[in-house]
Amino acid sequence: MNQETDVSTRRVILTMLKTKGALSVGDMSKQLGITEMAVRRHLNTLERDNLIESKLVRQAMGRPSHLYSLTPVADDLFPKKYQHLALDLLEELEASLGESNVNLLFERRKERLIGRYGERMKDKLFDGRVQELAEIQNANGYMVELEPTEDGGYLLKEYNCPISQVANQYNHACQCELAMFQRLLGPEAEVERTECLAKGGGKCTYAIRPNQ
Structure with missing residues (x-):
């Protein structure tokens, strides 16, 4: 897998977490169509860059599961239209x-x-x-x-x-x-x-x- 594909996959993961909320490795693996090992590799990079965080969630049955979600730093990657709002307010x-x-x-x-x-x-x-x-x-x-x-x-x-x-x-x-x-x-x-x-x-x- 080349670097460009890696970056694209990480962007897809960030978008999934933005639109769907917290997800497990298994959830992401199914939606991306790649192995859980490949998902973890991308998650390690995103965690290193402080773009995602994980939380251990205990299940009613079975082993506890880690759920991944965006950090406030990652939220800044998505489009914002603050300047349009500021201009509208200043014009008013x-x-x-x-x-x-x-x-x-x-x-x-x-x-x-x-x-x-x-x-x-x-x-x-x-x-x-x-x-x-x-x-x-x-x-x-x-x-x-x-x-x-x-x-x-x-x-x-x-x-x-x-x-x-x-x-x-x-x-x-x-x-x-x-x-x-x-x-x-x-x-x-x-x-x-x-x-x-x-x-x-x-x-x-x-x-x-x-x-x-």
Whole structure:
């Protein structure tokens, strides 16, 4: 069995567990048409990747059986339409209360994020703060690459934007991200956005330089 087939089979197992709930190895073996040994091999890989978990269930008759189900990590693999909901709500807010109130919402979110991450910047110098900011954005799904520059600064490149559909329609979200970076990095840093996904760029790029 080649690697592509293995990956396809594991996807089928994840979909089965999503649609049918907890299943035993025997259940999966029958539905997939493969041996229980082959099913266990796939389950071992999925457990290693923290995508499934097992629970021992005692039967009225016979030996206890392990039932397998998805973990919260696996649930993130399935399509979500949160951005459509967010856009619908923002459009309703704009229609009812005006664009200024939508912008105020983004400002409040920015302040909340600064409050959440500000402690992580304490007692750090310029390089440490930039590294910490890259780690924060990476953890939030922005696929960050940090590139040192000859002037002692960095290019922080974000190849993914989790709120891209929102930012495409409400550019104030991008302005708030820039302002958040500046606040978290402090007066020792100068931050400039030189490329933006929401404006047709291939990524969001921030030039971060030490303030002389």
